[in-house]
Amino acid sequence: MWIEKYRPQGLDDLLSHQEIIATLRTLISNNRLPHLLFCGPPGTGKTSTILACAKEMYGSSFKSMVLELNASDDRGIGVVRDQIKSFASTKRIFSSGVKLIVLDEADAMTTAAQMALRRVVEKYAANTRFCIICNYVNKIIPALQSRCTKFRFGPLPADDVRKRVLEIAAFESVSISSDGLEALLILGKGDMRRILNVLQSTHLASSGARGGEITADAVYSNTGAPHPGDVKAAWGWLLERTFPDSSAKLRTLMQDKGLALGDIITELFPLVSTSSLSKNAKMYMFESLSDIEYRMATGSLEKLNMAALIGCCKFASAMNAGSFSL
Numbered sequence: 001m002w003i004e005k006y007r008p009q010g011l012d013d014l015l016s017h018q019e020i021i022a023t024l025r026t027l028i029s030n031n032r033l034p035h036l037l038f039c040g041p042p043g044t045g046k047t048s049t050i051l052a053c054a055k056e057m058y059g060s061s062f063k064s065m066v067l068e069l070n071a072s073d074d075r076g077i078g079v080v081r082d083q084i085k086s087f088a089s090t091k092r093i094f095s096s097g098v099k100l101i102v103l104d105e106a107d108a109m110t111t112a113a114q115m116a117l118r119r120v121v122e123k124y125a126a127n128t129r130f131c132i133i134c135n136y137v138n139k140i141i142p143a144l145q146s147r148c149t150k151f152r153f154g155p156l157p158a159d160d161v162r163k164r165v166l167e168i169a170a171f172e173s174v175s176i177s178s179d180g181l182e183a184l185l186i187l188g189k190g191d192m193r194r195i196l197n198v199l200q201s202t203h204l205a206s207s208g209a210r211g212g213e214i215t216a217d218a219v220y221s222n223t224g225a226p227h228p229g230d231v232k233a234a235w236g237w238l239l240e241r242t243f244p245d246s247s248a249k250l251r252t253l254m255q256d257k258g259l260a261l262g263d264i265i266t267e268l269f270p271l272v273s274t275s276s277l278s279k280n281a282k283m284y285m286f287e288s289l290s291d292i293e294y295r296m297a298t299g300s301l302e303k304l305n306m307a308a309l310i311g312c313c314k315f316a317s318a319m320n321a322g323s324f325s326l
Helices: 018-029 046-063 077-089 111-123 157-169 177-190 190-207 216-223 228-240 242-255 261-274 279-295 303-319
Strands: 034-039 068-072 099-104 128-134 149-152
Touching: 018 046, 018 099, 034 046, 046 068, 046 099, 046 128, 068 077, 077 099, 077 111, 157 177, 157 190, 177 190, 177 216, 216 228, 228 242, 228 261, 228 303, 242 261, 242 303, 261 303, 279 303
Parallel strands: 034 128, 034 149, 068 099, 099 128
Antiparallel strands: none
């Protein structure tokens, strides 16, 4: 897997977040590393950052000084009382410095486990440091947040991701077109893990076709995501065609491309934002699309939601022309 093969091994290999890296490097060099709380979207380098810090701190003693747990699997209070407490309370005879416990996906931990963990964090602070990693910081109890120094990891900048993808593509002898690279960046949305997974799977699927070059069509086809051209065409049908014609064309597009209505609705939001519709029509569209998406999430029929989508687009088009108003 390329996500593991090209995982950063040191702080110098990390992508972006230079201010966070500089702060951590200073704390490590001064032996003043506090308890840490890393939060942010997936694939932005949280786990890679703390593992790179640990390898710089411990070197060859990494395995004996670091306990890494995925809290989505080990998330009960029993893990805190047994595995975490046992590791935190013991000292290594032949190793110096504090030990490190990494709790990945800690927002999946139960409230009881987090309540038990806050006391462990305080009690064994003399010889153990904790790094709590989560996607949603609001799911970490305030008492645990206050005991940690918080670092927020944002989505990776497109320029940094583009440079790293080209480096990996060159190393793996992968041919990627410019539109294919942009498609990866659009679908990845700053998530390096997702981008590398899509890159590797598309490369394997494209081997032998078009000389193995990764194009935008290959990326969208491999991921099952709607192609921007198809979404723009659907948006034109919804606004300009008659109700039966819009319904037939949209149904044909979904069948031929294997798309779900939810995928199309998600991609319609940016098109509505940049469209020439009036402000009132845009507000009506946003409200209608959110209602349709909610109803789909609760299990309503796709046929009814498709009819509702076409209807709201027709109504927004009429509002834009001044035929109707709210």
